[in-house]
Amino acid sequence: MITSPDNQHLKTIRGLREKKVRSRTGLFAVEGEDLVAAAEAAGITAEIVLRGGVDVEQTLLDRASLLGSGTRVIGVYRQHWASPGGAAVTVYLENVGDPGNLGTIIRTAHALCDGPVVLGPGCADPYSPKAVRASMGSIFARPPARAALGDLSATKVCLDGSAELDLRAVGVSPPLVICLGGERSGLGPEALALADRTARITMAGDGPESLNVAAAAAIALHELGNRMAGDG
């Protein structure tokens, strides 16, 4: 049982709050029994697992926790990165800087399509604590990929609020990549220049300027992914 806050495992866990440490080590930490169980279900072996009252004093584990309520377990895992390609439907993101939105999109893609979420420039770290929590464990079952849009061999459907075509009028056949940009900057001109189709989600005339990017991704995956699966 660990009884010292200077224990190396606890130091590692605290260090992994910082992106530069996650990048250097290729590791990340998760808190809570649900996420540790999600790793096990995906066949991912932990590098470190500390259970409060078993492997480490509960008060020391709570001090290493980012959750206000403390936690019963913290696990450390090696980051996995998928290689895009081979999937019928993939999501590509640019400038999605909010880790909560990024994690939610990873969860939604796990539910609604067969490909990974591919991260282009300007995205949050999907292995940050907030992104991992928002993924609700889907980060283990469906690790993200990193690639340039131009390197993806698939029909590129870019969502753009100013497009003339409504998403529901887009004809699609696999392989397909659904491209979304962050809410402030959207997709860059390079991505839009690569688009095979550019489409909008039609909103009420007196509505807001844009949708939340995770809401837009869910709509696009449901609309295109399921339609293409032939059951819509």
Added chain:
Amino acid sequence: MITSPDNQHLKTIRGLREKKVRSRTGLFAVEGEDLVAAAEAAGITAEIVLRGGVDVEQTLLDRASLLGSGTRVIGVYRQHWASPGGAAVTVYLENVGDPGNLGTIIRTAHALCDGPVVLGPGCADPYSPKAVRASMGSIFARPPARAALGDLSATKVCLDGSAELDLRAVGVSPPLVICLGGERSGLGPEALALADRTARITMAGDGPESLNVAAAAAIALHELGNRMAGDG
């Protein structure tokens, strides 16, 4: 220019972080020029507006701010509550305890349907700082309502992961209320007993247990709202 942290307006703003103070006063505070502009655009008059360097010393305003980066303006407004009814499509929520999800759903409903978000039991305070920020100003243009599901005169479509019917097979005509429950507890048995239709969003067999509730709301609003509008 306010130069004392004991100024009554600054005290009011700090107090409005707490739900009990918001409930007692019927007020709420917003930070940032985008949200203050959204209130103006919706024709809502502020009770208090404090601009840094104009109405109050910038350092005092920053200390009243909940944003790590400080803020240029804080506005205080009276809470508005809509009465449900008269709309073609309304969203009804139960047990949506995460204020970020709640605010996102208010924004999505503003974009995709004509009715307010109706709050049943167990929901977060839509006038909490996190919910207001996530609404991106839609809280002003489309204030939420509070009602029991049984009091809504509309066809009730309840989303339930265990339903046999896929959402896309639901025949709909207005007025319609789309009902969603929080991710952990879902809709309660009373709500499900009132359902005219119960439907699921079909997910991959190897996918996560559920979708984020704001993602599910976006999908349902796009699927049912737009189809009903006759342009799908």
